[in-house]
Amino acid sequence: xxxxxxxxxxxxxxxxxxxxxxxxxxxxxxxxxxxxxxxxxxxxxxxxxxxxxxxxxxxxxxxxxxxxxxxxxxxxxxxxxxxxxxxxxxxxxxxxxxxxxxxxxxxxxxxxxxxxxxxxxxxxxxxxxxxxxxxxxxxxxxxxxxxxxxxxxxxxxxxxxxxxxxxxxxxxxxxxxxxxxxxxxxxxxxxxxxxxxxxxxxxxxxxxxxxxxxxxxxxxxxxxxxxxxxxxxxxxxxxxxxxxxxxxxx
Ligand SMILES: Nc1ncnc2c1ncn2[C@@H]1O[C@H](COP(=O)(O)OP(=O)(O)OP(=O)(O)O)[C@@H](O)[C@H]1O
Ligand SMILES: [Mg+2]
Numbered sequence: 001x002x003x004x005x006x007x008x009x010x011x012x013x014x015x016x017x018x019x020x021x022x023x024x025x026x027x028x029x030x031x032x033x034x035x036x037x038x039x040x041x042x043x044x045x046x047x048x049x050x051x052x053x054x055x056x057x058x059x060x061x062x063x064x065x066x067x068x069x070x071x072x073x074x075x076x077x078x079x080x081x082x083x084x085x086x087x088x089x090x091x092x093x094x095x096x097x098x099x100x101x102x103x104x105x106x107x108x109x110x111x112x113x114x115x116x117x118x119x120x121x122x123x124x125x126x127x128x129x130x131x132x133x134x135x136x137x138x139x140x141x142x143x144x145x146x147x148x149x150x151x152x153x154x155x156x157x158x159x160x161x162x163x164x165x166x167x168x169x170x171x172x173x174x175x176x177x178x179x180x181x182x183x184x185x186x187x188x189x190x191x192x193x194x195x196x197x198x199x200x201x202x203x204x205x206x207x208x209x210x211x212x213x214x215x216x217x218x219x220x221x222x223x224x225x226x227x228x229x230x231x232x233x234x235x236x237x238x239x240x241x242x243x244x245x246x247x248x249x250x
Pocket of ligand 2: 043
C-alpha cells in the first residue's frame with residue numbers, strides 16, 4: 001500500500017494537540033505516545049480512536065497488558081461508551097500476549113502479532129489502530145537486536161499492509177529521562193508525544209509536548225493538560241505561562 005501524502009492529516013481527537021502536531025498525524029504513519037505510568041497514555045489513545053469512531057471509521061484497539069474489559073469499563077468513567085461502537089461494527093478491541101519465549105522462538109521472522117491484527121483487519125477498511133503498550137511485547141527480551149527488528153517489522157507491516165494511522169504507547173520507568181523503554185522506538189516512529197507529571201506548588205501537574213514530528217512544523221512548547229470526564233485530555237496553557245504567573249503572583 002503506497003504511503004499517503006504528508007499533507008493528508010488525521011485528527012488526534014484533541015484540537016490543541018492537532019495544532020501542536022502541525023495539523024494532526026500524517027495519515028498511515030506510526031506514532032509513539034510515551035510517559036510514566038498513570039499519566040494518560042491509554043486515555044489519549046482512546047480519544048484518538050473515539051474521534052474516528054464518531055466519524056464512522058473502523059478502528060482496532062489492542063491491549064497488551066490490561067484486560068480489555070478493564071480498559072473499556074475505565075473509559076466509561078470518562079463517559080465514553082465503546083460498546084456502542086462495537087455493536088455498530090466499527091470498534092474491534094482485543095487482547096494479545098506475546099511472551100519472551102515466543103519472541104526468541106519467532107526471532108526476526110516473527111509475524112504472529114501482525115498476522116493477528118491483519119486477521120481482524122481483513123476485508124475491513126480499518127483507519128486507526130492503537131497498540132497499548134508496545135513495550136509489553138518485548139519486556140524481558142535479552143537481545144536488543146531482536147526487539148528492535150521485531151518492532152521495525154511491526155511498524156513496517158502496519159504501514160505497508162494496513163495503511164492505518166497507528167499509535168503505539170510506551171511506558172517509561174518513573175523518573176527516567178528516556179523517551180522510550182528501549183531507546184530506539186522513537187527512531188522507528190514518525191513522531192513522538194511525551195506525557196509527563198511535575199510537582200508544582202504542592203500539586204501534580206500533567207504535561208504534554210511533541211518531541212518529534214517528521215515532515216511537520218510542530219510546536220515545541222510544553223503544555224499543561226487535565227483529564228476531564230466527558231472530554232478526556234484537555235490541553236491548557238504552556239507550562240512557562242503557569243510558572244511566570246506564579247512568580248508574579250497573578
Ligand atoms: N474518570 C476520570 N476522571 C478524571 N481523571 C481520570 C479518570 N480516569 C482516569 N483519570 C486520570 O487518568 C490517569 C490514568 O490514565 P491512563 O490509564 O491513560 O494512564 P497510562 O499512562 O495509560 O498508565 P499505564 O502506564 O499504567 O497504562 C489517572 O492517573 C487519572 O489521573
Ligand atoms: Mg495505559
